[in-house]
Amino acid sequence: MNEKPRDLNDILAEVNSVIAVACKKSGRSTDDVEIIGVTKTHGPDVVREAWDAGIRIFGENRVQEAASKIPACGGGMDFHMIGHLQGNKIKVSLPLFSTFHAVDTLKLLENLELMSSEDGHRPEVLLEVNVSGEATKFGFMPEKIDEVIEKSLEMHNVTLTGLMTMAPFTPEIEDTRPVFAGLRELRDRLETKFDIGLPNLSMGMSNDYRIAVEEGATWLRLGTVLFGDRPKWKSQQEYRWEP
Numbered sequence: 021m022n023e024k025p026r027d028l029n030d031i032l033a034e035v036n037s038v039i040a041v042a043c044k045k046s047g048r049s050t051d052d053v054e055i056i057g058v059t060k061t062h063g064p065d066v067v068r069e070a071w072d073a074g075i076r077i078f079g080e081n082r083v084q085e086a087a088s089k090i091p092a093c094g095g096g097m098d099f100h101m102i103g104h105l106q107g108n109k110i111k112v113s114l115p116l117f118s119t120f121h122a123v124d125t126l127k128l129l130e131n132l133e134l135m136s137s138e139d140g141h142r143p144e145v146l147l148e149v150n151v152s153g154e155a156t157k158f159g160f161m162p163e164k165i166d167e168v169i170e171k172s173l174e175m176h177n178v179t180l181t182g183l184m185t186m187a188p189f190t191p192e193i194e195d196t197r198p199v200f201a202g203l204r205e206l207r208d209r210l211e212t213k214f215d216i217g218l219p220n221l222s223m224g225m226s227n228d229y230r231i232a233v234e235e236g237a238t239w240l241r242l243g244t245v246l247f248g249d250r251p252k253w254k255s256q257q258e259y260r261w262e263p
């Protein structure tokens with residue numbers, strides 16, 4: 021594992037100044053942009069350090085890892101599931117996460133609704149959209165979204181609060197702009213058509229968050245830029261912590 025290069029407070033100050041410049045450029049308020057600290061593979065110590073530095077939301081992408089980590093963090097933090105969620109993990113994940121970013125099939129949405137009602141949970145969900153149409157990506161094709169929104173409007177336990185996307189990897193960061201702009205335009209169109217609010221746009225990661233902010237991101241999912249390189253993912257056994 022690489023050592024953390026510098027003090028997290030210094031890194032956050034830099035990231036926040038990038039965000040501030042991007043907000044200014046696009047006429048946005050920094051109040052509308054929040055960093056989600058992506059702590060996957062990192063232990064509770066890293067979560068607590070980030071909490072002390074002012075981060076309030078944490079993103080995890082593996083349910084078993086989060087189930088071990090979250091109780092060991094001491095409470096008060098808001099954890100979001102940002103990764104692909106398998107149907108057989110819904111039940112264990114509901115008590116762990118307030119918000120699910122990567123809802124990418126109607127069946128998953130319906131099962132979240134169903135299992136939430138059984139257990140009395142009220143999760144917020146974002147629909148993951150495959151804006152770029154890349155074959156390898158998870159997420160709804162943009163033209164499928166309308167019927168999913170229609171179905172979601174009949175649900176009582178899950179609340180749809182926005183959209184999420186991942187830009188394809190590109191060495192040329194500007195290439196991500198049409199993807200992020202596309203998600204914002206889709207959101208705007210859906211809000212008008214269905215007369216609903218979809219305030220959350222979860223987009224932008226360590227390499228492309230500046231562009232994402234310029235294009236309207238409200239939740240940035242930042243891992244590497246804050247916490248350094250992640251070790252290569254090992255077996256599940258490596259990610260267990262004592263509560």
Ligand SMILES: *Cc1c(COP(=O)(O)O)cnc(C)c1O
Pocket residue numbers: 058060081102103225226227241242243244245
């Ligand atoms: C790991 C992960 C991130 C963070 O990626 P970095 O490049 O380390 O910032 C963001 N979103 C999702 C869905 C992830 O799995």
